[in-house]
Amino acid sequence: MTARFGAHETMELHEVLNEMINANNVMHLYREHIKDPQLHQMLDRQLNFMTQEYNNLLQVANQRGMTQAVPYRAMKNMSPQMGLRNPETRTPVGVDQLDDRDIAFGMLSCHKASACRQMMAALEFADPQLRRMIQQGAINCSEQAYEVFQYMNQKGWYQVPTMQENTTHTLMHAYGPSTHGGMNTGMNAGMMGGNMAGFGNNPGQQQGTFQTGMNNPNYQ
DSSP states (O other), X not given: OOOSXXXXXXXXXXXXXXXXXXXXXXXXXXXXXXXXXXXXHHHHHHHHHHXXXXXXXXXHHTTSOOOOOXXXXXXXXXXXXXXXXXXXXXXXXOGGGOOXXXXXXXXXXXXXXXXXXXXXXXXXXXXXXXXXXXXXXXHHHHHHHHHHHHHHHHHTSSOBOOOOHHHHHHHHXXXXXXXXXXXXXXXXXXXXXXXXXXXXXSTTOOTTOOOOTTTSTTOO
């Protein structure tokens, strides 16, 4: 009998499924301590999506049908507030002292860890459908992380330090365009455009699988 999965992807899938279960369980623990209705609504929406995403991946892994990778759509997109505004001091606390800020930080860390875990795992997959689902899963985690970040940034809990403008300008202008590509510029640009526009047109691929909340028309 021919094996469907290779050794690397089997172990990576094992790790990803465990990571997804742990993230789901952690969210349930956080849920009981939330006081802000806005944060509560966000966690419930993310938790429902995470549960469905886990079930979809498990269904494909166990060969119980075909399903598409589904992109996560955040509720809204806000421009982040830049700079420090007297950030509050954080310290470790006991479970009875957890507040909404602690929970939001925990949610953010959970999504960041899951994004890294899934993108690293995707690099080891040979099965094209599972590979696409794991890749989209990493993107979904990054979108959920950004949604939490935006909430925290608006609350003043996650502030974005900045450098002096001349320092940023000097650093960013220390790089120049490359003129030594492996092919001529027109051909290279055409290939890149074709890859992006026609992604999913090959047999076995599903068009439009990879969407983030930022480039999805339903993202607001």
